Amino acid sequence: DIQMTQSPSSLSAFVGDRVTITCRASQSISSYLNWYQQKPGKAPKLLISAASSLQSGVPSRFSGSGSGTDFTLTINSLQPEDFATYYCQQSYSTLTFGGGTKVEIK
């Protein structure tokens, strides 16, 4: 299986900060990388597909980049509603998710 490693596993940030989350694949996955946001007690919500394609209705402060093995999710000007856990997911082979990054209020 392809292992997905997210870093950091958690971070604290202020409202208005720029936040970057990294996801690294154990082998090349081209752009078969999706990002999700999960709030406590809720199902994950799709943010970005194909590494950089923003889903309809998702604020433009969210962006994704990368290809091959290294990917980044960036949140510009963090908002109160962005405090959540973020997961990457590769769909190149047997589907696997990263371990998650919890974004907390500083």
Added chain:
Amino acid sequence: QVQLQESGPGLVKPSETLSLTCTVSGGSVSSGSYYWSWIRQPPGKGLEWIGYIYYSGSTNYNPSLKSRVTISVDRSKNHFSLRLSSVTAADTAVYYCAKGYCSSSSCYIFDYWGQGTLVTVSS
């Protein structure tokens, strides 16, 4: 807009079979080139893909669970189901059903999810 709703027992005994159903509304399990999927999340942990059934009826399972998993579809009821046999405490999790699709540059993109249902394995 597609909506998914999981249903089934919240408590299953060890060694027995976990059975859940996902009812789909606002869309059809028989059309649209979609992958109707099950994903689970143990309490306080990350997400694990269990498997999917394609709209055509073909299935694909996570190799780590393949020997114990069956996903099926009932087109007349517009729902799909999960059966996981020989459960242990390690199978305790929130189980989600989700709709997946492929774009031109990625696949198995889960754009709609059910709210999730907690299944506890305990005697």
